[in-house]
């Protein structure tokens with residue numbers, strides 16, 4: 001299914017000198033893919049540690065805020081690397097992603113996950129023990145499970161893009 005509204009932009013990117021240069025290089029795309037997948041592992045590891053702490057399965061002796069302080073910077077910096085490497089992959093082969101509905105699904109899930117992560121962290125600004133309070137414990141677990149499902153779906157979509165080419 002071609003995403004018609006993105007076709008002019010896709011064509012403009014594909015005809016740009018940068019896209020042609022990346023496309024003609026034998027090393028840029030594989031190298032950037034390696035960076036992308038390494039950043040995926042960093043972000044997923046940090047998310048997993050924060051969500052397992054929310055679920056009460058690891059680090060129970062530490063305050064939840066400690067686990068966020070420790071792992072959250074890895075998530076945001078990792079996302080920055082993913083954004084830059086992802087942009088380079090798009091410019092190199094714009095039709096593979098910009099004309100692919102799975103890519104749009106991945107980006108939508110990513111926005112949802114980033115919002116969920118920000119919402120989970122927000123209470124720590126005024127109450128370090130917010131999610132540990134008995135009345136918030138089930139909400140904390142639900143947020144952690146939703147977060148894990150969303151992030152795994154993003155990884156699956158990233159891989160799935162390669163198998164949904166026209």
Ligand code: HEM
Nearest residue numbers: 033040082083086087089090096097154155158159161162
């Ligand atoms: C931040 C913005 C992001 C952009 C613009 C982006 C873009 C891309 C692009 C263009 C591809 C290549 C797809 C293909 O041609 O087969 C890709 C692959 C992939 N992405 Fe992303 N991505 C981003 C973030 C993420 C995140 C957050 C994750 C997961 C946590 C992720 C996981 C993957 C995976 C697993 C692949 C497959 C790699 C491979 O098969 O070599 N991406 N991404």
